[in-house]
Amino acid sequence: TKGFSIESCRSMVNLMDKDGNGKLGLVEFNVLWNRIRNYLAVFRKFDLDKSGSMSTYEMRMALESAGYKLNKKLHELIITRYAEPDLAIDFDNFVCCLVRLETMF
Numbered sequence: 001t002k003g004f005s006i007e008s009c010r011s012m013v014n015l016m017d018k019d020g021n022g023k024l025g026l027v028e029f030n031v032l033w034n035r036i037r038n039y040l041a042v043f044r045k046f047d048l049d050k051s052g053s054m055s056t057y058e059m060r061m062a063l064e065s066a067g068y069k070l071n072k073k074l075h076e077l078i079i080t081r082y083a084e085p086d087l088a089i090d091f092d093n094f095v096c097c098l099v100r101l102e103t104m105f
Contacts, residue, residue, distance in 0.1 A: 008096040012036075015099050039095050042066050053088035062094070068101050 004012070016028045024032065046062035047054050054062060056079050063070060063078075070078070082093040089097070 002092070004092050004095065008092050008099070011096055011099045011103070015103050036095065039066075039098055040091070043091050043094050051088075053084075053090045054094065056083065056087055056089075059083075059089050059094070063097075063101075066098060066101075068105070 012032055013022065013024055016024055016032045018028060019025075042062050042065055043054070046058045046065065048058055056075075059079065060070075060075055063075070078097055079087065079089075082097045083089050084093075
């Protein structure tokens with residue numbers, strides 16, 4: 001991975017910043033770090049061809065494994081938003097997607 005994009009970092013801080021100061025304390029960062037490790041485990045499990053990105057099919061399975069059973073329309077919207085032009089989802093976009101889903105749910 002090339003690291004996280006600014007958008008992903010902002011989303012992660014927004015999700016974890018419980019006291020609203022725009023920063024992560026040690027406890028908040030520790031919780032985030034553990035979630036990222038869990039996200040990485042899911043990503044690696046469902047990146048079936050070990051390419052470093054997931055196909056739309058792999059993404060659907062990964063989201064279900066993470067506890068998000070989405071209908072076809074929502075899955076299509078997520079792919080439209082988070083996939084690259086070749087319909088591949090890299091780890092940065094995967095994390096950004098899961099953070100947004102977690103925030104919504």
